[in-house]
Amino acid sequence: ITVSASVxxxxxxxxxxxxxxxxxxxxWTAEEAATLFGNYTSLAVPMFNLPPVFVYPIAYSIVPAVxxxxxxxxxxxxxxxVGMSLRAAVLIGMPCALGLTVLADxxxxxxxxxxxxxxxxxxxxxxxxxxxxxxxxxxxxxxxQSCGEERKPVISMLCGAAVKCxxxxxxxxxxxxxxxxxxxxxxYLTVTVINLAFVVxxxxxxxxxxxxxxxxxxxxxxxxxxAAAVNGLFAPFSGKLACFAAIFAGAVVYAAILLVSGNxxxxxxxxxxxxxxx
Numbered sequence: 001i002t003v004s005a006s007v008x009x010x011x012x013x014x015x016x017x018x019x020x021x022x023x024x025x026x027x028w029t030a031e032e033a034a035t036l037f038g039n040y041t042s043l044a045v046p047m048f049n050l051p052p053v054f055v056y057p058i059a060y061s062i063v064p065a066v067x068x069x070x071x072x073x074x075x076x077x078x079x080x081x082v083g084m085s086l087r088a089a090v091l092i093g094m095p096c097a098l099g100l101t102v103l104a105d106x107x108x109x110x111x112x113x114x115x116x117x118x119x120x121x122x123x124x125x126x127x128x129x130x131x132x133x134x135x136x137x138x139x140x141x142x143x144x145q146s147c148g149e150e151r152k153p154v155i156s157m158l159c160g161a162a163v164k165c166x167x168x169x170x171x172x173x174x175x176x177x178x179x180x181x182x183x184x185x186x187x188y189l190t191v192t193v194i195n196l197a198f199v200v201x202x203x204x205x206x207x208x209x210x211x212x213x214x215x216x217x218x219x220x221x222x223x224x225x226x227a228a229a230v231n232g233l234f235a236p237f238s239g240k241l242a243c244f245a246a247i248f249a250g251a252v253v254y255a256a257i258l259l260v261s262g263n264x265x266x267x268x269x270x271x272x273x274x275x276x277x278x
Contacts, residue, residue, distance in 0.1 A: 003154050010157060011184045014164050015041065019180055022172040036177040043112055043120035044127050044181070047104075051096035051131040052138055058088045059138040066146035070203070079205045085139045086212050091264065093135030094220035095254045099247065100128035102228040106235070106243035127181035133188035140195035144202060152198040160191035215261055223254035 019040070023033040062085040069078035100107060104124035108117035141153045164187035171179025200206055227250030234242035258264040 003157070010161055011164060011187055012041070012045065014161065014168060015180055015184075018165070018168050019172060019177070022169055023177065026173045026176070028176075039116065039120045040123050040177055040180055043108055043116060044104075044124040047100060047107065047124055048127045048131050049134075051093055051100070052134045054092050054096070055089050055135040055138050058085055058092075059142040062139065062142045063146040066143055066203075070147055075205070078203070079207070082143055082199070082203065082205050083207045083212065085143065086136070086207055087216075087264075089135045089139040090132075090212055090216045091258070093132040094216045095223045095250065096135075097129050097132035098220045098224040099227055099250055100131065101125050102224045103231060103243060103246055104128060106231055106239055106246070109239055110243060123177065123181055126178060127184060130181070130185045130188045133185075133192040136192050137188065137195060140192070140199050143199050144195070147203050149198065149202045152202065153195060156191045156194040156198065159194055160187040163187050163190045216258065219254050219257040219261075222257055223250040226250045226253045 015037075019037050020030070020033040023036060024030055028036070062081060065081045066078050069075075069081060102125075105117060105121035108121050108124060111117075112120070137153075144150065144152045164183050167183035167186045168179060171183050173179070175182065196209075227246040230249040231242045231246035234245050259266075
């Protein structure tokens with residue numbers, strides 16, 4: 001459990017070990033490599049780590065619920081808990097990841113100097129989608145631990161680490177610092193796919209993946225497009241105002257699509273919020 005919980009630190013450790021060395025080997029000076037590494041790890045990575053924070057309470061609360069249901073043979077109850085936890089992770093992670101992707105520059109400008117933010121924003125744009133997979137990982141790790149399969153996330157993590165190492169070396173040489181977020185995306189995609197396969201195999205529960213992922217993805221894209229449009233509309237007047245207006249407009253569109261389509265109900269939202277508080 002301790003090792004699998006370190007998955008968030010895995011990519012940071014690999015990046016620390018590889019980025020500057022590979023960039024220097026590819027022709028960048030030590031000073032240039034250090035600057036690129038600093039912009040990436042000090043600005044882009046902290047924002048990337050933010051969305052999963054909202055999912056961790058849900059992930060922690062799912063362990064006793066699923067464990068109790070499985071131990072008492074209540075498969076339907078366990079399936080409902082697994083499905084709800086995955087839906088919660090998707091509903092939270094999808095708009096956060098896509099929103100950060102399109103609003104990377106204005107969001108960073110709120111917290112950092114404009115010059116540094118402009119340099120780091122392309123990296124955050126590439127890195128932000130990976131935060132969605134981290135949200136799913138938090139929940140799937142908890143599901144596997146709740147059914148006594150705590151070693152499975154370690155296998156997934158090792159596979160992701162292998163993908164991260166190989167892709168980092170190749171992409172950093174070909175694409176420069178942009179290779180770091182792309183390799184992180186490939187790493188978490190690999191771990192997520194393997195974890196989901198383990199969940200189905202180990203629990204015998206097959207969540208409705210089309211319901212869990214498809215419409216939230218459509219709503220998330222609409223949210224991102226709306227946020228980008230509103231930000232572009234108000235940016236000439238005030239960068240910070242434009243960013244906050246874009247986030248609000250994107251959230252309204254996202255919630256409206258999900259509620260009108262019936263993909264999510266008010267009761268489900270209350271359940272997710274209550275579960276997170278517990």
